[in-house]
Amino acid sequence: MKNLFVLLFCVFILSCNTEKNKNESHQKETTQQNAKPNILLIVVDDQGYADFTPFDNHDTAVSTPNITRLGNSGTVYSQAYVTAPVCSPSRAGIISGKNQFRWDKPASWGPGLPDDIKTLPEYLKEVGYQTVRIGKNDLGRNFHKNDVREYPLNHGYDEFLGFSAHAHDYWANSKRIQERTPDPYGTSAALGPLMHNMEEKSYEEGYLTDILTDESIAFIKRKHDQPFFLTLSYNAVHHLIHEVPKKYLDKYNVKEIPNYDPDNKLAYSHHEPGSYSAYYDKYSRVGAINTKDLRNYYLANLNCLDNNIGRVLDALNETKLDKNTLIVFISDNGGSPLTGANNTPLTGGKYSLWEGGIRVPLAVSWPGKVNAGKVENRYVSALDILPTLTKVAGITLTDTSIDGISLFEPKNERLLVWKWQKTWAARQGKWKITNAKENHWKSEPSNQYIAPIIDDLTLKLFDIEADPGERNDVSAQHPEIVKQLEKAYIDWCEANITK
Numbered sequence: 493m494k495n496l497f498v499l500l501f502c503v504f505i506l507s508c509n510t511e512k513n514k515n516e517s518h519q520k521e522t523t524q525q526n527a528k529p530n531i532l533l534i535v536v537d538d539q540g541y542a543d544f545t546p547f548d549n550h551d552t553a554v555s556t557p558n559i560t561r562l563g564n565s566g567t568v569y570s571q572a573y574v575t576a577p578v579c580s581p582s583r584a585g586i587i588s589g590k591n592q593f594r595w596d597k598p599a600s601w602g603p604g605l606p607d608d609i610k611t612l613p614e615y616l617k618e619v620g621y622q623t624v625r626i627g628k629n630d631l632g633r634n635f636h637k638n639d640v641r642e643y644p645l646n647h648g649y650d651e652f653l654g655f656s657a658h659a660h661d662y663w664a665n666s667k668r669i670q671e672r673t674p675d676p677y678g679t680s681a682a683l684g685p686l687m688h689n690m691e692e693k694s695y696e697e698g699y700l701t702d703i704l705t706d707e708s709i710a711f712i713k714r715k716h717d718q719p720f721f722l723t724l725s726y727n728a729v730h731h732l733i734h735e736v737p738k739k740y741l742d743k744y745n746v747k748e749i750p751n752y753d754p755d756n757k758l759a760y761s762h763h764e765p766g767s768y769s770a771y772y773d774k775y776s777r778v779g780a781i782n783t784k785d786l787r788n789y790y791l792a793n794l795n796c797l798d799n800n801i802g803r804v805l806d807a808l809n810e811t812k813l814d815k816n817t818l819i820v821f822i823s824d825n826g827g828s829p830l831t832g833a834n835n836t837p838l839t840g841g842k843y844s845l846w847e848g849g850i851r852v853p854l855a856v857s858w859p860g861k862v863n864a865g866k867v868e869n870r871y872v873s874a875l876d877i878l879p880t881l882t883k884v885a886g887i888t889l890t891d892t893s894i895d896g897i898s899l900f901e902p903k904n905e906r907l908l909v910w911k912w913q914k915t916w917a918a919r920q921g922k923w924k925i926t927n928a929k930e931n932h933w934k935s936e937p938s939n940q941y942i943a944p945i946i947d948d949l950t951l952k953l954f955d956i957e958a959d960p961g962e963r964n965d966v967s968a969q970h971p972e973i974v975k976q977l978e979k980a981y982i983d984w985c986e987a988n989i990t991k
């Protein structure tokens with residue numbers, strides 16, 4: 493009898509422990525499901541529209557299996573727009589959720605970031621996110637400085653490793669070469685150590701795309717007691733496009749071009765002898781590199797970028813963070829006519845308000861929450877990234893001047909507006925009006941470039957759904973639509989641009 497009692501007692505205890513473990517497991521699973529997701533925002537530089545392999549009609553010469561993998565795991569947006577055709581204003585729009593020409597009346601290259609413009613990392617930091625930026629930081633003003641609003645630590649990021657400029661040399665990342673260079677900050681690109689919080693970090697060896705990936709993976713593999721927001725902002729595939737590790741050059745059958753050498757006093761033409769500006773100027777346009785080779789350098793650079801993105805995705809999988817990490821992938825503007833990017837079937841490219849300058853690759857992936865393998869054909873904006881991510885983080889936005897809406901709830905007839913230097917555009921429904929004029933620095937564009945049908949400041953109207961390449965100006969057939977959209981643009985500007 494005593495033995496029976498002991499046996500029944502043991503069964504009771506075992507049953508209680510099993511139920512307790514079930515409850516704890518369920519509680520843990522529920523907590524994980526309800527927890528704020530980690531957020532990874534990948535911004536790439538100057539990727540061509542046709543160079544995005546998740547699109548059905550991509551250029552088959554492109555090899556980006558990891559970007560394809562990212563697209564397949566989430567939703568791809570076929571009509572995604574940025575707010576400007578160059579990097580600085582476009583990135584200001586992404587980080588603020590506002591058309592940057594609200595405060596930048598000249599619609600310039602350098603909108604900066606005023607103190608009263610709240611940013612995405614500031615919103616997320618307020619609700620417990622650890623905020624980190626790795627890579628390019630470019631808001632168009634106050635480059636190379638860490639005591640200004642434009643510096644990441646001063647607009648919401650807890651940590652920053654990267655550079656504050658339009659571009660950075662891929663190979664020259666050391667203090668040693670900076671000290672040997674007459675003008676390390678003498679051009680739109682920089683070289684030398686990366687900015688690291690309030691100090692610098694020098695790399696004697698290594699390729700910048702690899703370095704940014706290594707540092708991102710190191711961050712991902714840290715112990716995380718709070719959700720993170722990681723902005724991984726690559727400078728690939730921006731100039732200098734020829735700077736790629738040799739194995740990729742060999743794959744695309746292009747030769748190595750010697751890296752910048754400050755002791756090479758005569759090689760870079762008209763600038764100060766040995767200057768980096770001269771080297772950058774020589775290789776950032778068609779001429780020193782012919783158009784056929786330019787495309788292959790671009791493909792090599794993009795293939796390298798893709799492999800690095802794959803390494804980041806693998807790190808998320810290895811750390812079991814992939815299921816609770818929302819990933820947004822976007823290019824900051826259209827592909828450049830000067831790097832060999834392909835924007836087919838879109839007209840023009842970077843530097844203009846033609847579709848090729850402002851329509852970009854965009855994908856959002858979040859396992860179990862975002863439809864996998866879906867293509868969203870309704871038009872959306874990079875402005876939508878901020879309201880989408882803040883909503884996911886449980887934030888209710890009260891700022892009525894935010895121009896974006898949720899990516900998960902696109903609207904068919906919303907008004908989008910653009911202002912870029914002397915040009916402007918507006919889209920509503922299928923109609924786009926613009927006085928776009930192409931600008932690629934009067935340099936010979938690469939072979940992939942599609943020239944506009946009209947290259948002047950006249951007002952043009954296109955049915956973008958039927959004619960995404962803007963080959964048929966229908967303004968004469970629809971004068972009432974021209975007036976309607978022109979008025980909508982003027983009314984928006986009068987109501988929203990700072991006087």
